[in-house]
Amino acid sequence: MPRIGLTPERLAEAAGALADEIGFRSVTLTELARRFDMKVASLYSHVKNSEDLMARVALLALDRLADRAEQALVGRSGKDALIAMANVHRAFAREHPGLFEAARHRLEGPFTDDNGGIRISRATRAVLRGYALDDVECTHAMRLMGSVFLGFPMLELSGSFDHSQPAIDTSWDRAIDALDAVLKGWQRPSI
Numbered sequence: 001m002p003r004i005g006l007t008p009e010r011l012a013e014a015a016g017a018l019a020d021e022i023g024f025r026s027v028t029l030t031e032l033a034r035r036f037d038m039k040v041a042s043l044y045s046h047v048k049n050s051e052d053l054m055a056r057v058a059l060l061a062l063d064r065l066a067d068r069a070e071q072a073l074v075g076r077s078g079k080d081a082l083i084a085m086a087n088v089h090r091a092f093a094r095e096h097p098g099l100f101e102a103a104r105h106r107l108e109g110p111f112t113d114d115n116g117g118i119r120i121s122r123a124t125r126a127v128l129r130g131y132a133l134d135d136v137e138c139t140h141a142m143r144l145m146g147s148v149f150l151g152f153p154m155l156e157l158s159g160s161f162d163h164s165q166p167a168i169d170t171s172w173d174r175a176i177d178a179l180d181a182v183l184k185g186w187q188r189p190s191i
Contacts, residue, residue, distance in 0.1 A: 006036065008046045012056035019057060019098025024105070027098075029053065058105035062116025065092050065103055069123040078130035079180045085127050086149055086176050093153035100153065131183040141183060148179055 014035060019027050029050050033040045047053045065088070072084040093100040103116075111118055124145060128138050152175060155161060161168045 006046060008056060011043065011046050011053065012060045015053055015057045016060050016096075016099050016102065019102055020096050021098065024054075024057065024098045024101035027054070027057070054102070054105055055107055057099070057102045058107055059116060061096070061099035061103040061105075062120065064096070064099065064116070065089070066116040066119035066123065068092060069120055073123055073126060081127045081130060082145075082180055082183070083176055085124065085145075086172075086179075089149035090153050090156075090172065093157060097157055100157075104150065128183070131186065133183075133186055134188075137186060137188060141186060144182070145179065148175055 011032065015027050015032055018031060018035065022031075029040050029043050029047075032053070033043055036043075043053075047056065068088045068091075069085055072088045073081055076084050107117070121142070124142050125138060127145075128141055131141070133141055152172060156168060161171070
């Protein structure tokens with residue numbers, strides 16, 4: 001019998017908080033059941049299995065990141081929008097390391113238009129409108145942006161930059177400046 005007040009959404013929220021505490025890959029149904037002082041079998045009234053739980057946490061993470069990105073981009077364009085989008089990713093990683101990791105969890109579609117991942121993709125394309133790229137080149141540029149927006153914070157969170165100078169923030173600013181320069185001078189292949 002399902003516990004009153006416990007829903008799949010509430011479990012995903014709790015698992016997301018747990019992910020920020022102990023890491024996304026360390027979240028288990030056993031640990032989550034312990035947090036709710038219940039048996040693991042009782043969780044199956046709310047989620048199909050551990051993969052279902054992980055997918056729910058990933059979708060939660062993507063929704064939260066998309067909310068922040070959409071809000072940060074209001075009224076911005078060009079380099080200002082690029083900086084805002086980059087900073088949203090980095091701040092999210094710092095504030096929610098487990099959810100940041102969860103946002104990269106592989107999900108199976110189909111997805112609705114309000115899915116956080118699709119919303120992030122739309123927001124990223126909105127940033128790129130300021131750089132006048134066609135659809136194909138926009139896709140390549142989005143992949144480059146994702147590499148910076150995800151890669152830099154991943155390295156930062158792992159401590160890869162802890163023992164070197166100059167300051168990490170300076171490197172971050174330089175990386176975004178370089179990305180802006182690349183996008184402004186984006187070369188289209190000659191046919």
